[in-house]
Amino acid sequence: MRELSKRTEDFTDSVIRRMTRISNRYNAVNLSQGFPDFDPPKEMLDALKKATDGDFHQYSITWGAKNFREALAKKQSKFMGIDINPEENIVVTCGSTEAMMAAMMSVVDEGDKVVVFSPFYENYGADAILSGAKPIYVSLNPPTFSFDRKELEDAFKQGAKALILCNPSNPSGKVFTLDELMYIASLAEKYDAYVITDEVYEHIVYKPNKHIYFASLPGMFNRTISCSSLSKTYSITGWRLGYVIASKEVIEVVKKVHDFLTVGAAAPLQEAAVVGLEFEDKYYEDLAKDYEAKRELFVGGLDKLGIKHTNPQGAYYVLVDISEFGYESDLDFCEKMCERVGVAAVPCSCFFKTEENRYIRFHFAKKEETLKEALKRLEKMKELMKK
Numbered sequence: 001m002r003e004l005s006k007r008t009e010d011f012t013d014s015v016i017r018r019m020t021r022i023s024n025r026y027n028a029v030n031l032s033q034g035f036p037d038f039d040p041p042k043e044m045l046d047a048l049k050k051a052t053d054g055d056f057h058q059y060s061i062t063w064g065a066k067n068f069r070e071a072l073a074k075k076q077s078k079f080m081g082i083d084i085n086p087e088e089n090i091v092v093t094c095g096s097t098e099a100m101m102a103a104m105m106s107v108v109d110e111g112d113k114v115v116v117f118s119p120f121y122e123n124y125g126a127d128a129i130l131s132g133a134k135p136i137y138v139s140l141n142p143p144t145f146s147f148d149r150k151e152l153e154d155a156f157k158q159g160a161k162a163l164i165l166c167n168p169s170n171p172s173g174k175v176f177t178l179d180e181l182m183y184i185a186s187l188a189e190k191y192d193a194y195v196i197t198d199e200v201y202e203h204i205v206y207k208p209n210k211h212i213y214f215a216s217l218p219g220m221f222n223r224t225i226s227c228s229s230l231s232k233t234y235s236i237t238g239w240r241l242g243y244v245i246a247s248k249e250v251i252e253v254v255k256k257v258h259d260f261l262t263v264g265a266a267a268p269l270q271e272a273a274v275v276g277l278e279f280e281d282k283y284y285e286d287l288a289k290d291y292e293a294k295r296e297l298f299v300g301g302l303d304k305l306g307i308k309h310t311n312p313q314g315a316y317y318v319l320v321d322i323s324e325f326g327y328e329s330d331l332d333f334c335e336k337m338c339e340r341v342g343v344a345a346v347p348c349s350c351f352f353k354t355e356e357n358r359y360i361r362f363h364f365a366k367k368e369e370t371l372k373e374a375l376k377r378l379e380k381m382k383e384l385m386k387k
Protein backbone atom coordinates (compact mmCIF):
# COMPACT_ATOMS: atom_id res chain seq x y z
CA MET A 1 0.00 0.00 0.00
CA ARG A 2 1.17 3.54 -0.62
CA GLU A 3 2.09 5.67 2.35
CA LEU A 4 -0.52 7.83 4.03
CA SER A 5 -0.09 11.59 4.21
CA LYS A 6 3.23 13.01 5.38
CA ARG A 7 1.54 15.83 7.27
CA THR A 8 0.12 13.37 9.79
CA GLU A 9 3.50 11.85 10.60
CA ASP A 10 4.69 14.70 12.79
CA PHE A 11 2.11 14.59 15.53
CA THR A 12 0.61 11.94 17.78
CA ASP A 13 -2.95 11.62 19.01
CA SER A 14 -3.83 14.09 21.77
CA VAL A 15 -2.05 13.24 25.02
CA ILE A 16 -4.81 15.07 26.94
CA ARG A 17 -7.49 12.82 25.50
CA ARG A 18 -5.26 9.73 25.77
CA MET A 19 -4.98 10.39 29.51
CA THR A 20 -8.76 10.19 29.83
CA ARG A 21 -8.66 6.70 28.31
CA ILE A 22 -5.84 5.67 30.69
CA SER A 23 -7.74 7.18 33.62
CA ASN A 24 -10.82 5.15 32.71
CA ARG A 25 -8.74 1.99 32.53
CA TYR A 26 -7.65 2.42 36.17
CA ASN A 27 -10.91 3.91 37.39
CA ALA A 28 -8.95 6.97 38.52
CA VAL A 29 -10.38 10.38 39.44
CA ASN A 30 -9.92 12.08 36.10
CA LEU A 31 -8.31 15.48 36.56
CA SER A 32 -6.55 15.24 33.18
CA GLN A 33 -8.77 16.30 30.26
CA GLY A 34 -10.47 19.51 31.33
CA PHE A 35 -14.22 19.05 31.45
CA PRO A 36 -16.79 19.35 34.27
CA ASP A 37 -18.55 16.47 36.01
CA PHE A 38 -21.41 18.75 37.08
CA ASP A 39 -24.54 19.64 35.10
CA PRO A 40 -24.93 22.56 32.71
CA PRO A 41 -27.52 25.23 33.70
CA LYS A 42 -30.99 23.68 33.94
CA GLU A 43 -32.49 26.32 31.64
CA MET A 44 -30.22 25.09 28.86
CA LEU A 45 -31.11 21.44 29.43
CA ASP A 46 -34.81 22.29 29.36
CA ALA A 47 -34.27 24.28 26.17
CA LEU A 48 -32.49 21.29 24.64
CA LYS A 49 -35.45 19.01 25.38
CA LYS A 50 -37.74 21.53 23.71
CA ALA A 51 -35.40 21.92 20.76
CA THR A 52 -35.41 18.20 20.03
CA ASP A 53 -39.21 18.31 19.67
CA GLY A 54 -39.02 21.38 17.48
CA ASP A 55 -38.10 21.99 13.90
CA PHE A 56 -34.32 22.13 14.27
CA HIS A 57 -33.19 18.88 12.71
CA GLN A 58 -31.79 20.12 9.42
CA TYR A 59 -28.76 22.31 8.70
CA SER A 60 -28.79 25.77 10.17
CA ILE A 61 -27.28 28.60 8.11
CA THR A 62 -23.69 27.50 7.59
CA TRP A 63 -22.14 30.37 9.59
CA GLY A 64 -24.62 29.91 12.45
CA ALA A 65 -28.33 30.08 13.20
CA LYS A 66 -29.55 33.67 13.09
CA ASN A 67 -30.97 33.77 16.63
CA PHE A 68 -27.79 32.20 18.03
CA ARG A 69 -25.59 34.77 16.28
CA GLU A 70 -27.82 37.61 17.39
CA ALA A 71 -27.72 36.49 21.03
CA LEU A 72 -23.96 35.91 20.82
CA ALA A 73 -23.36 39.31 19.22
CA LYS A 74 -25.29 40.99 22.01
CA LYS A 75 -23.41 39.15 24.76
CA GLN A 76 -19.95 39.57 23.25
CA SER A 77 -20.54 43.22 22.31
CA LYS A 78 -21.23 43.87 25.98
CA PHE A 79 -18.27 41.91 27.36
CA MET A 80 -15.77 42.85 24.66
CA GLY A 81 -16.85 46.48 24.48
CA ILE A 82 -17.01 46.27 20.69
CA ASP A 83 -20.00 46.59 18.40
CA ILE A 84 -20.29 43.11 16.86
CA ASN A 85 -22.58 42.65 13.91
CA PRO A 86 -24.23 39.19 13.87
CA GLU A 87 -24.30 39.10 10.06
CA GLU A 88 -20.77 40.35 9.39
CA ASN A 89 -18.53 39.51 12.31
CA ILE A 90 -19.40 35.96 13.46
CA VAL A 91 -18.95 32.39 12.30
CA VAL A 92 -20.34 29.67 14.59
CA THR A 93 -18.13 26.57 14.61
CA CYS A 94 -17.93 23.06 16.05
CA GLY A 95 -16.15 24.09 19.23
CA SER A 96 -13.22 26.45 19.47
CA THR A 97 -11.12 23.58 18.11
CA GLU A 98 -12.69 24.17 14.71
CA ALA A 99 -12.65 27.94 15.27
CA MET A 100 -8.86 27.89 15.74
CA MET A 101 -8.31 25.58 12.77
CA ALA A 102 -10.54 27.71 10.53
CA ALA A 103 -8.74 30.85 11.74
CA MET A 104 -5.33 29.35 10.99
CA MET A 105 -6.40 28.15 7.56
CA SER A 106 -7.86 31.56 6.80
CA VAL A 107 -4.69 33.44 7.77
CA VAL A 108 -1.69 31.31 6.83
CA ASP A 109 -0.33 29.60 3.74
CA GLU A 110 2.15 26.72 3.66
CA GLY A 111 5.42 27.89 5.20
CA ASP A 112 4.09 31.05 6.87
CA LYS A 113 5.46 31.61 10.35
CA VAL A 114 3.27 31.78 13.43
CA VAL A 115 4.38 32.78 16.93
CA VAL A 116 3.25 30.37 19.64
CA PHE A 117 3.87 30.83 23.36
CA SER A 118 5.24 27.72 25.06
CA PRO A 119 3.77 26.07 27.10
CA PHE A 120 0.84 26.02 24.71
CA TYR A 121 -2.46 24.20 24.45
CA GLU A 122 -1.69 20.95 22.68
CA ASN A 123 -3.95 21.59 19.68
CA TYR A 124 -1.85 24.49 18.36
CA GLY A 125 1.00 22.17 17.40
CA ALA A 126 -1.31 20.03 15.26
CA ASP A 127 -3.14 23.14 13.95
CA ALA A 128 0.18 24.49 12.72
CA ILE A 129 1.10 21.24 10.98
CA LEU A 130 -2.33 20.79 9.40
CA SER A 131 -2.44 24.38 8.13
CA GLY A 132 1.19 24.30 6.95
CA ALA A 133 2.35 27.01 9.38
CA LYS A 134 5.86 27.02 10.82
CA PRO A 135 5.67 27.77 14.55
CA ILE A 136 8.22 30.02 16.23
CA TYR A 137 8.05 29.31 19.95
CA VAL A 138 8.48 31.98 22.61
CA SER A 139 8.81 30.88 26.23
CA LEU A 140 6.40 31.68 28.98
CA ASN A 141 8.81 31.11 31.83
CA PRO A 142 7.52 29.14 34.82
CA PRO A 143 6.57 29.60 37.59
CA THR A 144 5.19 33.10 36.78
CA PHE A 145 4.97 32.51 33.01
CA SER A 146 6.33 35.91 32.10
CA PHE A 147 7.94 36.35 28.66
CA ASP A 148 11.06 38.09 27.47
CA ARG A 149 10.10 41.06 25.33
CA LYS A 150 13.19 40.85 23.20
CA GLU A 151 12.60 37.14 22.51
CA LEU A 152 9.07 37.99 21.40
CA GLU A 153 10.19 40.81 19.12
CA ASP A 154 12.88 38.56 17.64
CA ALA A 155 10.15 36.07 16.76
CA PHE A 156 8.17 38.77 14.93
CA LYS A 157 11.36 39.90 13.19
CA GLN A 158 11.56 36.49 11.55
CA GLY A 159 8.53 37.50 9.53
CA ALA A 160 5.72 35.99 11.59
CA LYS A 161 2.34 36.45 9.97
CA ALA A 162 0.35 35.76 13.14
CA LEU A 163 0.61 35.11 16.85
CA ILE A 164 -1.56 32.67 18.77
CA LEU A 165 -2.68 34.08 22.10
CA CYS A 166 -4.39 31.81 24.60
CA ASN A 167 -5.70 34.11 27.30
CA PRO A 168 -6.54 33.14 30.04
CA SER A 169 -3.97 30.56 29.27
CA ASN A 170 -4.16 26.79 29.17
CA PRO A 171 -2.14 25.10 30.71
CA SER A 172 -0.29 27.85 32.61
CA GLY A 173 -3.26 29.66 34.14
CA LYS A 174 -1.66 32.95 33.12
CA VAL A 175 -3.87 35.99 32.57
CA PHE A 176 -2.02 38.49 30.41
CA THR A 177 -1.81 42.01 31.84
CA LEU A 178 -2.85 45.14 29.94
CA ASP A 179 0.79 46.11 29.72
CA GLU A 180 1.77 42.76 28.17
CA LEU A 181 -1.14 42.87 25.74
CA MET A 182 -0.33 46.43 24.70
CA TYR A 183 3.22 45.33 23.99
CA ILE A 184 2.00 42.42 21.86
CA ALA A 185 -0.34 44.86 20.07
CA SER A 186 2.56 47.21 19.35
CA LEU A 187 4.50 44.34 17.76
CA ALA A 188 1.48 43.18 15.74
CA GLU A 189 1.21 46.72 14.39
CA LYS A 190 4.92 47.17 13.79
CA TYR A 191 5.36 43.85 11.98
CA ASP A 192 1.93 43.83 10.33
CA ALA A 193 0.80 40.56 11.91
CA TYR A 194 -2.54 39.05 12.91
CA VAL A 195 -3.37 37.82 16.39
CA ILE A 196 -5.46 34.66 16.67
CA THR A 197 -6.87 34.40 20.16
CA ASP A 198 -8.20 31.45 22.12
CA GLU A 199 -10.36 32.92 24.87
CA VAL A 200 -12.41 29.95 25.98
CA TYR A 201 -11.68 30.76 29.66
CA GLU A 202 -12.80 34.40 29.27
CA HIS A 203 -15.22 34.10 32.21
CA ILE A 204 -12.98 32.01 34.48
CA VAL A 205 -10.61 34.57 35.99
CA TYR A 206 -9.55 34.95 39.63
CA LYS A 207 -9.55 38.34 41.29
CA PRO A 208 -7.72 40.71 41.14
CA ASN A 209 -6.84 39.51 37.63
CA LYS A 210 -9.05 40.71 34.82
CA HIS A 211 -9.58 39.37 31.32
CA ILE A 212 -8.89 41.88 28.57
CA TYR A 213 -10.08 40.96 25.09
CA PHE A 214 -7.23 41.52 22.65
CA ALA A 215 -9.67 42.69 19.97
CA SER A 216 -10.78 45.50 22.29
CA LEU A 217 -7.34 47.15 22.39
CA PRO A 218 -6.98 50.36 20.36
CA GLY A 219 -6.67 49.58 16.66
CA MET A 220 -6.61 45.80 17.17
CA PHE A 221 -10.07 44.70 16.00
CA ASN A 222 -9.01 44.42 12.35
CA ARG A 223 -5.90 42.42 13.27
CA THR A 224 -7.58 40.02 15.69
CA ILE A 225 -9.34 36.76 14.98
CA SER A 226 -11.06 36.05 18.29
CA CYS A 227 -11.88 32.39 18.90
CA SER A 228 -13.88 31.12 21.82
CA SER A 229 -16.62 28.71 22.77
CA LEU A 230 -19.55 27.99 25.03
CA SER A 231 -17.93 24.80 26.36
CA LYS A 232 -16.35 26.16 29.53
CA THR A 233 -18.70 29.08 30.18
CA TYR A 234 -21.82 26.90 30.26
CA SER A 235 -20.23 23.52 31.10
CA ILE A 236 -21.26 22.00 27.75
CA THR A 237 -18.00 20.69 26.30
CA GLY A 238 -19.90 17.94 24.46
CA TRP A 239 -22.16 20.34 22.62
CA ARG A 240 -19.24 21.51 20.48
CA LEU A 241 -20.34 25.12 20.08
CA GLY A 242 -17.60 27.60 19.31
CA TYR A 243 -17.19 30.73 17.25
CA VAL A 244 -14.90 33.12 15.46
CA ILE A 245 -15.35 36.88 15.79
CA ALA A 246 -13.43 39.14 13.43
CA SER A 247 -13.70 41.97 10.91
CA LYS A 248 -16.03 41.58 7.94
CA GLU A 249 -13.08 41.00 5.59
CA VAL A 250 -11.62 38.20 7.71
CA ILE A 251 -15.01 36.64 8.41
CA GLU A 252 -15.74 36.38 4.66
CA VAL A 253 -12.74 34.04 4.41
CA VAL A 254 -13.46 32.14 7.64
CA LYS A 255 -17.00 31.52 6.38
CA LYS A 256 -15.62 29.80 3.28
CA VAL A 257 -13.18 27.62 5.21
CA HIS A 258 -15.80 26.67 7.80
CA ASP A 259 -18.41 25.90 5.13
CA PHE A 260 -16.20 23.22 3.61
CA LEU A 261 -14.73 21.92 6.87
CA THR A 262 -17.94 21.15 8.73
CA VAL A 263 -20.89 22.99 7.05
CA GLY A 264 -22.14 24.00 10.48
CA ALA A 265 -22.53 23.42 14.18
CA ALA A 266 -25.43 21.24 15.35
CA ALA A 267 -28.72 23.08 14.82
CA PRO A 268 -30.69 21.82 17.88
CA LEU A 269 -27.78 22.61 20.16
CA GLN A 270 -27.46 26.15 18.82
CA GLU A 271 -31.19 26.61 19.43
CA ALA A 272 -30.91 25.35 23.01
CA ALA A 273 -27.84 27.45 23.79
CA VAL A 274 -29.54 30.76 23.00
CA VAL A 275 -31.11 30.84 26.46
CA GLY A 276 -27.60 30.64 27.99
CA LEU A 277 -26.29 33.47 25.84
CA GLU A 278 -29.13 35.57 27.19
CA PHE A 279 -28.30 34.99 30.88
CA GLU A 280 -27.90 38.07 33.08
CA ASP A 281 -24.44 39.20 34.24
CA LYS A 282 -24.99 37.44 37.57
CA TYR A 283 -24.53 34.09 35.84
CA TYR A 284 -20.95 34.99 34.89
CA GLU A 285 -20.22 36.46 38.32
CA ASP A 286 -21.44 33.26 39.97
CA LEU A 287 -19.44 31.12 37.55
CA ALA A 288 -16.24 32.97 38.49
CA LYS A 289 -17.10 32.64 42.19
CA ASP A 290 -17.79 28.91 41.87
CA TYR A 291 -14.43 28.40 40.20
CA GLU A 292 -12.72 30.57 42.82
CA ALA A 293 -14.12 28.18 45.47
CA LYS A 294 -12.93 25.14 43.50
CA ARG A 295 -9.50 26.69 43.16
CA GLU A 296 -9.35 27.37 46.92
CA LEU A 297 -10.41 23.83 47.68
CA PHE A 298 -8.05 22.05 45.31
CA VAL A 299 -5.01 24.32 45.27
CA GLY A 300 -5.36 24.92 49.02
CA GLY A 301 -5.56 21.15 49.44
CA LEU A 302 -2.31 20.70 47.53
CA ASP A 303 -0.69 23.23 49.89
CA LYS A 304 -1.84 21.25 52.90
CA LEU A 305 -0.26 18.14 51.40
CA GLY A 306 3.00 20.00 50.78
CA ILE A 307 2.70 19.49 47.01
CA LYS A 308 4.46 22.27 45.08
CA HIS A 309 2.36 23.95 42.39
CA THR A 310 1.87 27.02 40.21
CA ASN A 311 -0.74 29.68 41.02
CA PRO A 312 -3.47 29.96 38.38
CA GLN A 313 -4.77 33.48 37.68
CA GLY A 314 -7.43 32.17 35.34
CA ALA A 315 -8.71 28.99 33.60
CA TYR A 316 -8.96 25.83 35.73
CA TYR A 317 -5.57 24.19 35.65
CA VAL A 318 -2.73 23.92 38.11
CA LEU A 319 0.73 22.57 37.36
CA VAL A 320 2.52 20.44 39.92
CA ASP A 321 6.28 20.11 39.98
CA ILE A 322 7.28 16.42 40.03
CA SER A 323 11.02 16.87 39.66
CA GLU A 324 11.66 15.58 43.20
CA PHE A 325 10.39 12.14 42.13
CA GLY A 326 13.18 11.78 39.55
CA TYR A 327 11.16 10.19 36.73
CA GLU A 328 12.64 10.37 33.23
CA SER A 329 9.23 10.51 31.58
CA ASP A 330 6.31 12.55 32.87
CA LEU A 331 3.99 10.33 30.79
CA ASP A 332 5.28 7.31 32.68
CA PHE A 333 4.73 9.23 35.93
CA CYS A 334 1.11 10.03 34.99
CA GLU A 335 0.34 6.44 33.97
CA LYS A 336 1.79 5.12 37.23
CA MET A 337 -0.13 7.75 39.17
CA CYS A 338 -3.41 6.52 37.65
CA GLU A 339 -2.49 3.00 38.66
CA ARG A 340 -1.02 3.59 42.13
CA VAL A 341 -2.71 6.75 43.40
CA GLY A 342 -5.90 6.66 41.34
CA VAL A 343 -5.76 10.26 40.11
CA ALA A 344 -5.19 11.24 36.47
CA ALA A 345 -3.19 14.29 35.34
CA VAL A 346 -1.73 15.39 31.99
CA PRO A 347 2.06 15.13 31.51
CA CYS A 348 3.08 18.67 30.57
CA SER A 349 5.79 17.64 28.11
CA CYS A 350 3.00 17.74 25.49
CA PHE A 351 2.60 21.49 26.15
CA PHE A 352 6.24 22.59 25.99
CA LYS A 353 8.42 23.00 22.95
CA THR A 354 11.57 22.65 25.02
CA GLU A 355 12.47 19.37 26.74
CA GLU A 356 10.40 19.75 29.88
CA ASN A 357 9.71 16.88 32.15
CA ARG A 358 9.01 18.74 35.34
CA TYR A 359 5.27 19.40 35.45
CA ILE A 360 2.00 17.57 35.42
CA ARG A 361 -1.34 19.37 34.97
CA PHE A 362 -4.43 18.85 37.12
CA HIS A 363 -7.74 20.52 36.35
CA PHE A 364 -10.29 21.41 38.99
CA ALA A 365 -13.52 21.76 36.99
CA LYS A 366 -15.09 19.12 39.16
CA LYS A 367 -17.69 18.79 41.93
CA GLU A 368 -16.51 19.46 45.46
CA GLU A 369 -16.82 15.78 46.34
CA THR A 370 -14.71 14.75 43.34
CA LEU A 371 -11.98 17.21 44.27
CA LYS A 372 -12.06 16.03 47.90
CA GLU A 373 -11.76 12.42 46.77
CA ALA A 374 -8.80 13.34 44.55
CA LEU A 375 -7.11 15.17 47.44
CA LYS A 376 -7.69 12.20 49.72
CA ARG A 377 -5.98 9.93 47.23
CA LEU A 378 -3.17 12.45 46.72
CA GLU A 379 -2.29 12.24 50.42
CA LYS A 380 -0.40 9.09 49.47
CA MET A 381 1.18 10.52 46.31
CA LYS A 382 4.62 11.09 47.81
CA GLU A 383 4.78 7.61 49.27
CA LEU A 384 3.25 5.69 46.34
CA MET A 385 5.09 7.49 43.56
CA LYS A 386 8.61 6.82 44.85
CA LYS A 387 10.55 5.17 42.06
Ligand code: GLN
Pocket residue numbers: 016017032033034035170
Ligand atom coordinates in the same frame (compact mmCIF):
# COMPACT_ATOMS: atom_id res chain seq x y z
N1 GLN B 1 -9.36 22.14 26.88
C1 GLN B 1 -9.43 20.94 27.65
C2 GLN B 1 -8.07 20.54 28.15
O1 GLN B 1 -7.09 21.21 27.91
C3 GLN B 1 -10.06 19.83 26.86
C4 GLN B 1 -9.32 19.51 25.64
C5 GLN B 1 -10.07 18.69 24.69
O2 GLN B 1 -10.03 17.49 24.83
N2 GLN B 1 -10.72 19.30 23.73
O3 GLN B 1 -7.96 19.54 28.82
